[in-house]
Amino acid sequence: MTEPKYIRIYQLVPIVLVLVIWELIVRQESQMIFFFGLPSRIAGYFYSKTLDGSLLTDLSVTMTEALTGFILGNLVGTLLGLGLWYSRTAFAISKPYIIALGSAPIFALSPILIIWFGTGIFSKIMIALLSTVFIALFQAYTGASEVSNDYLRLMKTFGATKTQTFRKVVAPSAVVWVISAFKINVGFALLGAFIGEFISSNRGLGHLILVASGLFDISLVLCGVLLLVVIALTLNFAITKIEPPLKRLIVKHL
């Protein structure tokens, strides 16, 4: 659905208003900047840190961690979840573990993962992976098992094998569930990378925010947060873009 052009313009009004009021109020009282930061100073940091290249490094490090963990977690989870459709017994056995691990706060394990996998980029990828994989698994399995019995009966009338049924009916109808897992997981992957950096790192937006908050530099913290939001929006946008071709691919070639 496309909105009329004036809506887009009006959508900018609240944010501009907030920024202007924020700026004006904080400028009245010099102590306020300690608590609330200053929009113009956020922009200043953005400019100077882009020029010296550090912002781009932090951004790309966090993006790499989150994206790699996101892709691996979703890939592994989706394949396992769809694979479980083949065997009811395997699913019945693994179900309590999947539910337990899926509801466990993986982030609480982050310190252990840092110890296991080091303070580098790899441990963050693992945190992001583990915090996405169970959601992807559960969504994919649910999608596969929610396939209408009528369609399965239809496939039986054609004498379809289990693999044919999987390719023609199960996989295409699970796509919606898999995509929705992607959407949920954008946030979790990013949070995983961020928490890993927050615990121990020397680069990345989590590191930037940790250091800035240690210095009580609220403007710099907000600058980092803003970039996290940018990553999340970019990934979400990318998912909406790959959704239709992914669907077509599965329908046409499976």
Added chain:
Amino acid sequence: MEHLFSISHLSKSFGSSDKRLVLFENFNLKAAEARVTSIVGPTGCGKTTLLNIIAGIEKPDTGKVEFTSGSGFRTGYMLQDSLLLPWRTLSENAMLGSEIFNKHRVKSSKELDEYFALFDLADSKNSYPAVSSGGMKRRVALIRTLLTEPSLLLLDEPFVDLDFDIRPKIQRRLIRYFEKRNTTIVLVTHDIEDAVALGDIVIVLSEKPTTIKSQIKIELGISRKDPVEARKSPKFRDYFVHIWDELKYLDNND
């Protein structure tokens, strides 16, 4: 006349031992080759279950279905619901069955076009089921079954979604098509008119436990099988009344 298949000593029941629903007990049926056998019966007498058993989707408790034909024999079964896959276009839906039968040989688009033209669907090839009417979906389901080139065709209420103006037209084309190919048809329906107009034999089933109440040979005295001409035949009404009385759709009090 050769028998294409015969059902002997069939019994089938559902439910647990204390609340058993007996559908068939020692049920026997023979279907003649290259003939249309219409089966009518009261609601819930197990018409669909009977087709399921012939198609091999459901297993009978005892008894067996035997086919006399050997190689190249193929059963096509059109279910009571159209069951088109929503992510496929109408033409892609029509291909589903043949995709499963011939893994490598995809039907030529020319052949597909012919079928779509035959059933007045030429303009809707690339539409999706969501924007198609029930009658269109029904015809696509029919094409889907025909493309698998069955020697025995099981039809479960195949004309229910078709409006009255198009119904005889589709039926006439269907009958001509099958006469050319020597296909045996078993037609299950509630519609006595369809049963008489299309069938060479009408089998009337009883309430459950289901037995064959009567087998009525239809001889309308028209040279060529034509569902439209059949309806105009003076004998048509006699058969209709006869079957109606056999079925006792209505209680005497109504």
